[in-house]
Amino acid sequence: MLWSGWGDPAKARELPEQVRRLLHDLLGVREPTAPAAALESVRLPPVALEPGQVRAFADLVGARHVLTSDEARVRHTRGKSTPDLLRMRAGDGTDAPDAVVLPGTHDEVLEVLRLCAAERVAAVPFGGGTSVVGGLAASRAGFAAVVCLDLSRLDRLLDVDTESMIATFEPGVRAPEAERLLAAHGLTLGHFPQSFEYATLGGFAAARSSGQASAGYGRFDDMVVGLTVATPAGSLDLGRAPRSAAGPDLRQLVLGSEGAFGVITRLRLRVRRLPAERLYEGWRFPDFQGGAAALRALAQDGPLPTVLRLSDETETMIGLARPDAIGGGDSGCLVIAGYEGSQVSERRSAAAAVLTGLGGEPLGTEPGEAWAHGRYSAPYLRDSLLAAGATVETLETAGFWAGLPRLYDAVRLAMLGSLGSPLVMCHISHVYETGASLYFTVVTAQEADPVAQWDRAKAAASEAIVRGGGTISHHHGVGRDHRDAYAAEIGPLGAAILRAVKREVDPAGILNPGVLIP
Numbered sequence: 160m161l162w163s164g165w166g167d168p169a170k171a172r173e174l175p176e177q178v179r180r181l182l183h184d185l186l187g188v189r190e191p192t193a194p195a196a197a198l199e200s201v202r203l204p205p206v207a208l209e210p211g212q213v214r215a216f217a218d219l220v221g222a223r224h225v226l227t228s229d230e231a232r233v234r235h236t237r238g239k240s241t242p243d244l245l246r247m248r249a250g251d252g253t254d255a256p257d258a259v260v261l262p263g264t265h266d267e268v269l270e271v272l273r274l275c276a277a278e279r280v281a282a283v284p285f286g287g288g289t290s291v292v293g294g295l296a297a298s299r300a301g302f303a304a305v306v307c308l309d310l311s312r313l314d315r316l317l318d319v320d321t322e323s324m325i326a327t328f329e330p331g332v333r334a335p336e337a338e339r340l341l342a343a344h345g346l347t348l349g350h351f352p353q354s355f356e357y358a359t360l361g362g363f364a365a366a367r368s369s370g371q372a373s374a375g376y377g378r379f380d381d382m383v384v385g386l387t388v389a390t391p392a393g394s395l396d397l398g399r400a401p402r403s404a405a406g407p408d409l410r411q412l413v414l415g416s417e418g419a420f421g422v423i424t425r426l427r428l429r430v431r432r433l434p435a436e437r438l439y440e441g442w443r444f445p446d447f448q449g450g451a452a453a454l455r456a457l458a459q460d461g462p463l464p465t466v467l468r469l470s471d472e473t474e475t476m477i478g479l480a481r482p483d484a485i486g487g488g489d490s491g492c493l494v495i496a497g498y499e500g501s502q503v504s505e506r507r508s509a510a511a512a513v514l515t516g517l518g519g520e521p522l523g524t525e526p527g528e529a530w531a532h533g534r535y536s537a538p539y540l541r542d543s544l545l546a547a548g549a550t551v552e553t554l555e556t557a558g559f560w561a562g563l564p565r566l567y568d569a570v571r572l573a574m575l576g577s578l579g580s581p582l583v584m585c586h587i588s589h590v591y592e593t594g595a596s597l598y599f600t601v602v603t604a605q606e607a608d609p610v611a612q613w614d615r616a617k618a619a620a621s622e623a624i625v626r627g628g629g630t631i632s633h634h635h636g637v638g639r640d641h642r643d644a645y646a647a648e649i650g651p652l653g654a655a656i657l658r659a660v661k662r663e664v665d666p667a668g669i670l671n672p673g674v675l676i677p
């Protein structure tokens with residue numbers, strides 16, 4: 160993973176000339192004057208751990224698994240939001256951990272957490288490092304030091320139960336590896352977020368991730384049937400039946416807990432059979448409202464495709480729904496519908512009847528296949544846009560169908576009002592019977608302080624979401640960035656309940672301080 164950007168540097172994407180021209184003419188984007196920092200020149204705080212403390216961690220996990228080099232610290236600094244990348248490009252390593260500790264077993268995680276509590280050292284669980292909400296930037300205040308708990312050594316598929324259709328994994332398995340291991344058994348998770356290439360199963364559970372095929376396979380939290388968790392106060396082992404009436408479901412306390420309540424060390428996940436067939440296609444609707452009504456009809460009355468998304472007019476025009484064809488200039492609003500599994504042609508025909516009946520025009524498989532082909536390329540494009548002097552960032556929310564148009568307008572207006580004349584694009588990314596999520600992408604010319612510029616826009620958008628009745632996050636999570644809005648969403652009693660749980664499982668407060676808990 161590129162330390163100051165996204166992904167495999169070999170897959171870096173050149174900006175097409177037409178996009179450069181568009182950025183310049185439409186948004187006034189100018190190349191930044193200062194070059195991006197080199198890894199060696201990132202400014203890091205001195206290591207705050209005493210040599211004896213480093214040795215104590217080494218005694219627990221082995222000296223090879225405690226890293227204090229500059230490079231290891233830089234590579235575990237923050238996550239992959241645009242402000243995170245802008246700070247790294249500016250050489251700002253102030254949030255770097257003092258050490259990276261790599262435990263290899265559940266018991267080692269427990270021991271490391273106990274040591275952290277005894278030494279007042281904050282511990283930040285680290286999966287793929289793809290958080291976009293500040294979930295990896297723990298607060299140092301009141302702590303002697305901060306260690307990053309890199310879970311990449313916990314990388315095994317432990318069991319496949321084909322009778323119950325449950326696979327048991329360790330948390331550090333990355334999504335492509337999970338799919339590779341399951342494919343050997345003819346199985347799949349069906350979880351394909353845009354961060355697929357790098358994010359881990361533990362991170363998906365900890366941040367309640369949702370993949371692009373959620374209409375068919377469900378969100379990640381729907382897939383979790385059981386969890387093992389290491390906390391400073393001991394272990395939790397949750398989930399022993401498909402459904403239970405035995406009190407509140409404590410798995411739900413762990414899902415979305417973003418490392419603040421414990422470290423997920425084992426996950427039991429519902430799996431599906433590998434689809435016999437896959438087909439993706441495009442549809443055009445004259446406007447966003449009409450397209451949204453069609454998605455709602457499919458979500459409520461079926462048949463529900465496996466992938467279902469709708470780009471608004473701007474996103475369709477810019478072509479961001481298909482990053483390989485950026486600048487393509489389709490008009491109207493593009494729907495991508497994908498079908499995976501069995502009876503693809505029957506499901507496709509039945510959905511086509513609904514879409515046609517509601518004003519959709521079929522575009523055939525080409526736009527759908529192009530979307531599928533380019534589905535992981537947008538983050539690479541972001542790096543090129545940042546280097547060209549544009550700020551590009553995404554944010555998301557969800558609401559009930561009845562309030563969705565108002566939420567859409569409120570967020571768009573907030574972005575336009577706070578950034579001058581940015582490009583604001585949106586798509587409906589996940590659908591449910593009762594509502595949907597809205598995923599916004601914003602592109603604007605970088606100001607002298609692009610981080611402050613984005614903070615301003617993000618604050619306005621968050622306020623619009625809270626006022627507009629949406630949730631502050633449908634799938635990115637809370638982290639540090641959404642903590643205040645989350646507090647507003649759950650109210651003072653909700654926040655007090657979370658703090659009470661935190662006191663019980665983490666009395667010294669060492670787990671990811673500053674993240675999630677208001």
Ligand SMILES: Cc1cc2nc3c(=O)[nH]c(=O)nc-3n(C[C@H](O)[C@H](O)[C@H](O)COP(=O)(O)OP(=O)(O)OC[C@H]3O[C@@H](n4cnc5c(N)ncnc54)[C@H](O)[C@@H]3O)c2cc1C
Nearest residue numbers: 286287288289290294352353354359361362368369418423
């Ligand atoms: C380019 C890009 C595209 C993205 N697309 C999507 C998308 O389509 N859908 C989506 O849902 N998200 C998306 N994300 C957000 C991100 O990938 C998800 O939040 C993902 O779940 C994070 O997984 P990770 O393994 O990288 O976790 P990390 O970023 O390492 O950690 C995320 C949070 O969980 C905690 N954590 C990690 N592992 C554990 C564990 N085992 N136990 C306890 N706590 C843990 C961390 O402390 C942190 O607070 C995207 C991010 C990027 C950068």
